[in-house]
Amino acid sequence: MCYWHWQIVKGRKTDLSTDGNSEGNFDSVSNGIKFLQKFVDVVQKYFQGKGWDCSRAEQILAEFRAS
Numbered sequence: 001m002c003y004w005h006w007q008i009v010k011g012r013k014t015d016l017s018t019d020g021n022s023e024g025n026f027d028s029v030s031n032g033i034k035f036l037q038k039f040v041d042v043v044q045k046y047f048q049g050k051g052w053d054c055s056r057a058e059q060i061l062a063e064f065r066a067s
Contacts, residue, residue: 002032003060010067029064036061 006028036057043054 002028002035003063006032006064006067029067033061033064036064
């Protein structure tokens with residue numbers, strides 16, 4: 001969800017935190033990094049070799065960090 005929010009917000013020319021929109025208080029990049037990193041850590045530690053894959057989460061993390 002953080003990724004989708006970020007995709008929508010990054011296309012806007014105005015900063016949501018200044019246009020009166022309550023969504024402006026939500027930092028999709030920092031929250032997304034926090035949540036996805038936790039997911040990747042758990043999958044790699046507890047579910048490795050059990051059919052779980054976190055490759056897409058790692059791709060999104062790379063996109064977040066590059067922004």
